[in-house]
Amino acid sequence: MSDAYLVGAGQSDYGAFPEESYRSLFRTAFESALESVPKGLEKSAIDEAFVGTLGVGGRQLGLSGPAVTEHVGLEGVPCTRVENACAASGFSVRSAVQAVKSGMADVVLASGFEVMSDMSSDATKYWLGVSGETEWERLSGTTFSGVYAQMASVHMERYGTTREQLSRVAVKNHSNGAKNPHAQLGFECSLEDAMEAPVVADPLNLYHCCPTSDGAACALIVSEDVVSEYTDEPIRVAGVGAGSDSVGLFEREEYTRVPASERAADAAYQTAGVGPDDLDFAEVHDCFAIAELLAYEDLGFCERGEAGSLVEAGTTELGGELPVNTSGGLKSKGHPIGATGAGQVVEAYKQLTGTAGERQVEGATRGLTHNVGGSGGAAVVHIFEKEGESGVQA
Numbered sequence: 001m002s003d004a005y006l007v008g009a010g011q012s013d014y015g016a017f018p019e020e021s022y023r024s025l026f027r028t029a030f031e032s033a034l035e036s037v038p039k040g041l042e043k044s045a046i047d048e049a050f051v052g053t054l055g056v057g058g059r060q061l062g063l064s065g066p067a068v069t070e071h072v073g074l075e076g077v078p079c080t081r082v083e084n085a086c087a088a089s090g091f092s093v094r095s096a097v098q099a100v101k102s103g104m105a106d107v108v109l110a111s112g113f114e115v116m117s118d119m120s121s122d123a124t125k126y127w128l129g130v131s132g133e134t135e136w137e138r139l140s141g142t143t144f145s146g147v148y149a150q151m152a153s154v155h156m157e158r159y160g161t162t163r164e165q166l167s168r169v170a171v172k173n174h175s176n177g178a179k180n181p182h183a184q185l186g187f188e189c190s191l192e193d194a195m196e197a198p199v200v201a202d203p204l205n206l207y208h209c210c211p212t213s214d215g216a217a218c219a220l221i222v223s224e225d226v227v228s229e230y231t232d233e234p235i236r237v238a239g240v241g242a243g244s245d246s247v248g249l250f251e252r253e254e255y256t257r258v259p260a261s262e263r264a265a266d267a268a269y270q271t272a273g274v275g276p277d278d279l280d281f282a283e284v285h286d287c288f289a290i291a292e293l294l295a296y297e298d299l300g301f302c303e304r305g306e307a308g309s310l311v312e313a314g315t316t317e318l319g320g321e322l323p324v325n326t327s328g329g330l331k332s333k334g335h336p337i338g339a340t341g342a343g344q345v346v347e348a349y350k351q352l353t354g355t356a357g358e359r360q361v362e363g364a365t366r367g368l369t370h371n372v373g374g375s376g377g378a379a380v381v382h383i384f385e386k387e388g389e390s391g392v393q394a
Contacts, residue, residue, distance in 0.1 A: 002223045004100040004237040006384055007230040008037035009349035011342075014215035014334030015184040016117035022053075022216070026068040026113045029216035029339075033109075036349070038231040041220060043072070047105035049079045050095040052088030052112030053338030068113065068216075077109075083338075086287065088112055089217065090341025090371025090380040096221040097237050097382075106223045110345070113216035114336035133248030133374075145209055145288065147249050147375045149201035152290035154255040156203065159305035161293065163203055167194035168311045169289040170207040170331055176318060177328020179358040184213050184334030208289040213334035217342035219349070235352050238366070239274070239383035241267025247377035258376035261298035268368070268381040269300075276300040279322060280364040281351055283344035285372040285379075286329040295370055296324075299381070318359060326351065326359045341371035341380065352386045 010032025012025045034041055051065040065081035082092040089112025096110035137147065155161045171194050177183035189207060197206035220230075227234050243263030246252050252259070269275055276299060284299065286292035293307035301322060302310045310316060316324035327333045327347035330340060350356040351364045366385040373379065 001101050002103055002225065004097045005222050005224065005227040006219060006235040006237060006345065006349055007222050007227060008033045008041060008220040009218065009346040010036050011182055011217035011346045012215050013182050014213045014336055017214045018117060020214065022064065022113050022115045023068055023071040025214060025216040027072050029111065029218045030072045033218035033220055037220060039229065041230055043074060045107045046074055046077055046109050047107050048099055049074060049077055049109040049111065050082050050092035051079060052082045052092040052341065053114055054083060054085060054088060084378050085373035086337050087341055087371045087373035087378045087380055088338045093219055093342060093345055093382060094240055094242055094380050097240055100221050100223045106226045108221045109218060110221055110342060111218040112338040112342045114338040115214045116212040116336060117214050136250065137248055143201060145201040145204055148288040148290055149204045150249060151255050151294065152203050155290060158256060161308040163195060165308035165312050166208050166289040167191055169286065169292045170194040172311065172317050173286065173325050173329040173331040176326050176359055177332025180328050180333055183328045183332050184211055185332045204288055210287050210330040210335040213336040215334060215336035215339045217339040217346050219342050219345045234387045235349065235384050236387055237382060238385045239268035239272030241265060242380045244378045245376055247374060249375050258294055258298050258372065258379065260376050260379035261295060261370065261372060264379040264381040265299045268383050272383040274383065278366060279368050280366050281323045281326055281361045282368040282370065283327060283347050284324055284370040286325055286331050287335060299370060323361050326356065326361060344369040344371060348384050352384060
C-alpha cells in the first residue's frame with residue numbers, strides 16, 4: 001500500500017466576512033495551498049477532491065462541493081462532499097489519504113469551508129444543534145454549550161478541575177492566536193479576563209467558548225510515487241485513525257471522556273508506530289475549554305483527571321514539553337465548522353516546514369491533529385512526520 005504525503009496546505013483568514021462568499025473564501029485557501037508546495041503544483045495534476053462542510057448558511061446549501069471546485073478551475077475533477085458535523089474536513093483529509101493509499105489517485109485535494117456569519121443567533125444555535133443529538137437534547141432545549149457544560153461540571157466534580165484551569169486554556173490559546181495572522185480572535189487575554197467573562201452555560205463562560213466563523217482551508221495529499229515532484233522534504237501521513245460513538249451525551253456511560261477520540265488516537269498511534277511521548281506538538285479540538293482538557297486525556301497526553309494540572313503547569317504552552325494548539329485553536333483562531341479539521345492540518349504543515357513564524361515549535365518533526373464532530377459522535381486523528389536529514393528517517 002502506497003504511503004501518503006502532505007505537500008501543501010493553506011487557508012483563508014477566519015472571521016466574519018459579509019463581503020465574501022463560500023466560493024471566494026475557498027479560492028483564497030486553495031490558491032494558498034498551491035503556493036505553499038515547495039516545487040509547485042499545477043491544479044491540472046489534481047485527480048480527486050474531498051470537500052467538508054456542514055452547510056450552515058443558506059447561501060451554501062445545495063451541491064456546494066462541486067460548486068467550489070469548479071469555481072477554482074477543477075473542471076471535471078471528481079468531488080465528494082463530506083459532512084460529519086465539526087469533523088467534516090478532518091474526515092475529508094482521511095478520505096484523501098485513503099484515495100492515495102489505495103492507488104486510486106496520486107494527487108488529492110482535502111478541504112473544507114463554512115460561512116456562519118450570515119445567520120441570526122437563533123439560526124446559528126439551530127445549526128450547531130444539529131451537530132449533536134437533535135431529538136432528545138436540542139429539541140428539549142439543550143444548547144451545544146450546555147452539553148459541554150455538563151461534561152465540564154462532571155469533570156470538575158470528579159477530578160477537582162477548576163474554573164481557573166479552564167481559563168488557562170483560553171489564555172494559552174489566545175496567546176498563540178495573537179501570533180497567527182489568520183486568527184479571528186487574534187488578541188491576548190489575561191487570566192482575569194478569562195475567569196470573569198459572562199457566563200454562557202455554567203460553568204462555561206464566554207472565554208471558554210469558541211466563536212462562530214467564516215473560513216476555508218485546503219491540504220494537498222500525494223502518493224509516494226509522485227511526492228519527489230513536489231518537495232525534497234516529504235511530510236508523511238504516518239498515522240490515521242477514526243472513531244464514532246453515541247451522538248447523544250445522555251447515551252454514554254461517562255461524561256468525562258470521548259470514546260471516539262480514544263479509538264481514533266489508538267488507531268493513529270498504532271499505524272504510525274509511535275505514542276504520545278513521540279509528538280512535538282498537537283492541534284486538538286477545543287470548541288470549548290473543557291474539550292481541550294478532555295482531549296489531553298483521550299489522546300494519552302496525561303492520565304485521567306490530570307488535564308487541569310497539565311495546562312496549569314505550562315506543559316502545553318509554546319515552549320512547553322508538548323505545545324498544543326499553536327495556531328490558537330478553535331478558541332482563538334476560529335471554528336468555521338467545515339474548515340476546522342483541514343485548518344488544523346494547515347498548522348501542522350507550517351510547523352513541519354518551519355514556516356509558523358513566532359509560534360514555531362523549534363525542531364518539530366512530528367505532530368498530531370484531532371478533529372471532533374458534535375460532542376463526540378465522531379472523531380479523526382492524523383499523525384504527520386517530517387522525513388529526511390532533519391526529521392524522521394524514511
